[in-house]
Amino acid sequence: MQLQICTAIAALFISFIGILLLVINTEDIKGQAQLMYGIVLDAGSSHTSMFIYKWPADKQNGTGIVSQHSECHVKGGGISSYAGNRGGAASSLEECMEKAMQEIPKSRHKLTPVYLGATAGMRLLNISKPKESDEVLKEVAEKLKTYPFSFKGATILSGQEEGAYGWVTVNYLLEKFITYGFVGQWLSPGKDTAGALDLGGASTQITFETKQTVENKDNLMQLRLYGRDYQIYTQSFLCYGRDQVLLRLLALLIKIQGSDRSIVHPCYPAGYSDSVKLSSVFDTPCIKRQTPYKPDDVLQIKGTGNYDQCLGNVSRLFSFNNCSYSRCSFDGVFQPNITGNFMAFSAFFYTHSFLEKAAGTTITSPADLEDAICVVCNMSFQEMQNKFPDEENHLRDYCADSILLQVLLINGYGFNDLSFPHISFREKAEDTSVGWSLGYMLSLSNLLPAENVLVRKTLLPDAWRAAVFLFSVLLIASIFFLLRTYQKNATKLCC
Numbered sequence: 458m459q460l461q462i463c464t465a466i467a468a469l470f471i472s473f474i475g476i477l478l479l480v481i482n483t484e485d486i487k488g489q490a491q492l493m494y495g496i497v498l499d500a501g502s503s504h505t506s507m508f509i510y511k512w513p514a515d516k517q518n519g520t521g522i523v524s525q526h527s528e529c530h531v532k533g534g535g536i537s538s539y540a541g542n543r544g545g546a547a548s549s550l551e552e553c554m555e556k557a558m559q560e561i562p563k564s565r566h567k568l569t570p571v572y573l574g575a576t577a578g579m580r581l582l583n584i585s586k587p588k589e590s591d592e593v594l595k596e597v598a599e600k601l602k603t604y605p606f607s608f609k610g611a612t613i614l615s616g617q618e619e620g621a622y623g624w625v626t627v628n629y630l631l632e633k634f635i636t637y638g639f640v641g642q643w644l645s646p647g648k649d650t651a652g653a654l655d656l657g658g659a660s661t662q663i664t665f666e667t668k669q670t671v672e673n674k675d676n677l678m679q680l681r682l683y684g685r686d687y688q689i690y691t692q693s694f695l696c697y698g699r700d701q702v703l704l705r706l707l708a709l710l711i712k713i714q715g716s717d718r719s720i721v722h723p724c725y726p727a728g729y730s731d732s733v734k735l736s737s738v739f740d741t742p743c744i745k746r747q748t749p750y751k752p753d754d755v756l757q758i759k760g761t762g763n764y765d766q767c768l769g770n771v772s773r774l775f776s777f778n779n780c781s782y783s784r785c786s787f788d789g790v791f792q793p794n795i796t797g798n799f800m801a802f803s804a805f806f807y808t809h810s811f812l813e814k815a816a817g818t819t820i821t822s823p824a825d826l827e828d829a830i831c832v833v834c835n836m837s838f839q840e841m842q843n844k845f846p847d848e849e850n851h852l853r854d855y856c857a858d859s860i861l862l863q864v865l866l867i868n869g870y871g872f873n874d875l876s877f878p879h880i881s882f883r884e885k886a887e888d889t890s891v892g893w894s895l896g897y898m899l900s901l902s903n904l905l906p907a908e909n910v911l912v913r914k915t916l917l918p919d920a921w922r923a924a925v926f927l928f929s930v931l932l933i934a935s936i937f938f939l940l941r942t943y944q945k946n947a948t949k950l951c952c
């Protein structure tokens with residue numbers, strides 16, 4: 458009997474504390490109604506997207522608290538296409554900004570920061586035509602200043618920043634920086650972080666936490682987040698984005714086959730033919746054509762869809778010799794051994810999901826990857842069109858894209874049978890697009906504290922109701938039991 462009374466008292470105590478904590482959490486639920494917003498314009502080489510983020514007004518420091526509210530894609534391509542009102546992209550930018558005006562409550566407009574970050578497309582323009590790149594940024598900044606939001610500037614991110622912000626986004630969304638308990642206030646040290654693999658149109662980034670010595674200090678970033686120090690390895694390869702690799706591949710084939718008029722392309726599907734102006738191939742700082750050419754000359758291209766030949770040619774765009782460090786990925790760039798889990802996004806995701814769809818299997822090893830790529834590269838253009846009518850715009854390039862993915866991940870970064878399964882190919886996490894932009898806004902808006910903070914994760918209303926119900930039942934049951942025990946004892950005493 459004594460044990461039962463003790464248990465009932467403990468249950469009474471636990472349910473009382475539980476209800477007390479849940480009442481504190483009620484404030485969190487109310488707080489959700491009061492939201493803050495932030496806008497990031499991601500001006501890439503192939504596209505510009507606007508992301509609106511939101512978070513409860515009464516808290517902003519916990520990981521996973523800021524989430525994506527909505528996104529809008531600016532029609533017309535990368536940032537350079539909407540300067541000077543070209544290609545209708547300027548009006549599309551206006552449409553996106555109008556959408557932001559509608560979606561964000563008026564009372565929040567002035568408090569909403571707007572950031573514009575341009576990536577590798579602008580880094581390239583800045584190399585080839587620095588004046589034009591300055592003008593583009595100035596013009597877009599002027600446009601953004603006309604809105605009632607708090608415009609915070611338009612800048613070109615360095616490759617290192619793009620990699621690091623992508624890593625921050627991944628780990629923020631995976632809630633790796635902080636550990637919540639149900640009680641919530643007492644934090645255990647951060648968990649193992651995940652690496653970030655980003656394949657853009659003009660550059661590609663690899664970023665991960667490492668305990669090994671980073672032999673080239675250009676690859677090193679030290680971050681202090683939530684009271685913990687992180688040593689990050691990050692490397693951005695300019696001209697290794699998907700679009701630039703496709704152009705470099707064309708230039709290589711022109712050189713090898715010795716013709717500016719017609720070439721065969723082992724990465725284009727059999728049955729595909731096309732003609733392009735030479736200017737569209739060579740007008741990029743990623744290609745240094747040694748001999749003169751006529752920009753208006755037209756090049757005929759015929760696809761042959763040959764996996765081995767495509768792999769051979771794509772591999773020639775990488776240099777796997779001449780490493781002056783203990784270990785390199787490619788092009789003489791230092792890279793420590795990869796460790797832990799990785800999230801691969803952007804064109805890594807698009808390509809991987811097409812491969813799985815085309816091969817009809819999940820890809821869990823480098824061998825599966827090779828098999829799936831062979832399936833894609835062996836498909837004729839007609840076959841592809843019949844099977845994937847919705848993907849028309851990308852069908853020509855999937856064989857080359859897949860081989861780029863393979864060479865980068867396996868031959869370049871060194872993923873193998875053991876580490877490959879640790880890559881998760883994702884477009885979104887927690888309904889938020891994975892890319893550098895969330896990490897950028899969090900960092901620039903001081904939403905990522907360097908030191909530990911007390912954070913209580915908001916309970917979802919359903920979970921909150923269920924917990925209140927369970928604790929109430931426990932409370933009533935323990936009171937009932939104690940009363941009955943008291944009554945019985947009182948009766949015994951009377952008699």
Ligand SMILES: Nc1ncnc2c1ncn2[C@@H]1O[C@H](COP(=O)(O)OP(=O)(O)OP(=O)(O)O)[C@@H](O)[C@H]1O
Pocket residue numbers: 500501502503504535576577578579656657658659660661698699700803804807808851
């Ligand atoms: N559904 C799709 N299937 C295949 N490829 C796609 C798809 N959508 C976009 N892409 C391509 O994926 C590549 C990467 O796109 P992303 O928008 O991430 O690059 P970006 O931000 O413009 O590039 P960068 O960061 O290098 O400036 C681009 O070449 C784009 O054309």
